[in-house]
Amino acid sequence: MLAACEGAQSTLDPAGPQARQVALIWWWMFGVAGVVLVGVSGLWIYASARKPRDVGSEEAIRINRRWVIGGGILLPTIAIVLLLIFGLPAGRSMLPLPLPGEQVLRIEVTGHQWWWEIRYPDGQVVTANQLVLPVGRPIDFHVTSADVIHSFWVPRLGGKVDMIPGRTNVIRLEAAQPGRFRGQCSEFCGRQHARMILPVEAVDAAEFDAWIAARRQLVFARLPDGEAGDLFRDRCGQCHRVAGLTDGDRAPDLTDLASRPTLGAGLLPNDGEHLRRWLREHQELKSGNAMPLHDDIPDATLERIAAWLETLEP
Ligand code: HEC
Ligand SMILES: [Cu+2]
Numbered sequence: 467m468l469a470a471c472e473g474a475q476s477t478l479d480p481a482g483p484q485a486r487q488v489a490l491i492w493w494w495m496f497g498v499a500g501v502v503l504v505g506v507s508g509l510w511i512y513a514s515a516r517k518p519r520d521v522g523s524e525e526a527i528r529i530n531r532r533w534v535i536g537g538g539i540l541l542p543t544i545a546i547v548l549l550l551i552f553g554l555p556a557g558r559s560m561l562p563l564p565l566p567g568e569q570v571l572r573i574e575v576t577g578h579q580w581w582w583e584i585r586y587p588d589g590q591v592v593t594a595n596q597l598v599l600p601v602g603r604p605i606d607f608h609v610t611s612a613d614v615i616h617s618f619w620v621p622r623l624g625g626k627v628d629m630i631p632g633r634t635n636v637i638r639l640e641a642a643q644p645g646r647f648r649g650q651c652s653e654f655c656g657r658q659h660a661r662m663i664l665p666v667e668a669v670d671a672a673e674f675d676a677w678i679a680a681r682r683q684l685v686f687a688r689l690p691d692g693e694a695g696d697l698f699r700d701r702c703g704q705c706h707r708v709a710g711l712t713d714g715d716r717a718p719d720l721t722d723l724a725s726r727p728t729l730g731a732g733l734l735p736n737d738g739e740h741l742r743r744w745l746r747e748h749q750e751l752k753s754g755n756a757m758p759l760h761d762d763i764p765d766a767t768l769e770r771i772a773a774w775l776e777t778l779e780p
Pocket of ligand 2: 652655656
């Protein structure tokens with residue numbers, strides 16, 4: 467029952483100003499709802515225990531009316547107004563309003579079945595299935611989808627926003643502390659919706675600048691040796707981009723693959739063993755995903771591709 471209360475994906479462990487407001491509202495709602503529950507339960511026990519009154523009497527009707535007006539109209543009105551007093555500023559803090567003097571970073575996130583495409587337009591850097599952010603800087607996430615509706619949600623940073631094909635929604639979030647968080651698609655988008663995880667890492671500003679700079683310059687000139695190279699260019703490259711070599715745009719950009727934390731959008735840790743497993747068994751590991759089986763590729767060739775993929779990093 468408490469599975470979502472702890473760890474990298476907890477709304478109750480906020481890591482930024484917007485998330486802190488969300489958590490605060492949650493605690494107030496929990497507290498007030500708890501008081502209401504106890505109060506109503508007390509009244510209910512009292513009402514069932516006491517001797518019935520003559521329901522037709524003038525006095526009984528007056529008391530009934532008082533309960534309906536007080537408990538049924540006044541109390542909910544006050545509760546909703548209070549909720550709005552807290553809720554509107556929290557919602558407003560996630561709107562992309564102009565911020566004088568402060569430099570807002572823009573990051574574009576596109577949802578795909580079932581992976582995340584991330585673009586840093588200022589630096590023309592493209593990556594996938596990892597979100598790296600600078601600490602202490604507001605970020606406008608411009609989100610959209612390439613296929614069905616997804617939803618962008620990093621619970622420790624704040625609210626969620628739908629990713630809708632043909633439309634761009636914007637949400638402003640900020641990380642106040644360095645750390646690793648976890649994002650999760652939160653709109654059912656097909657069979658592997660649960661396996662559409664976004665590893666998030668907040669780093670200090672200098673580290674972030676270095677991270678971007680390293681990727682901005684990243685270009686490769688050498689494909690895998692022999693026929694593995696042709697095969698990667700002709701087949702894999704139709705979907706996957708590797709800066710300088712292929713420019714597919716239907717699948718995760720592989721340019722900085724070796725430096726990413728996971729494979730298959732949070733499915734497997736990214737290391738040599740799991741990379742080889744993914745290349746062979748991706749349809750068993752994440753069935754229905756858009757990468758076709760390639761059983762016809764000999765083991766030695768796939769091994770050469772895997773060894774080369776491990777070199778793709780800044
Ligand atoms: C028809 C398009 C297509 C082709 C061809 C294709 N892939 Fe993929 N590949 C994908 C998609 C889509 C994903 C993401 C799957 C998911 O996580 O849902 C993917 C994921 C991957 C990943 C994991 C990336 C990550 O960030 O998690 C690797 C590595 C990879 N492919 C390598 C290859 C190699 C090597 C080839 C050629 C032998 C290849 N792919 C051919 C579509 C393709
Ligand atoms: Cu989804």
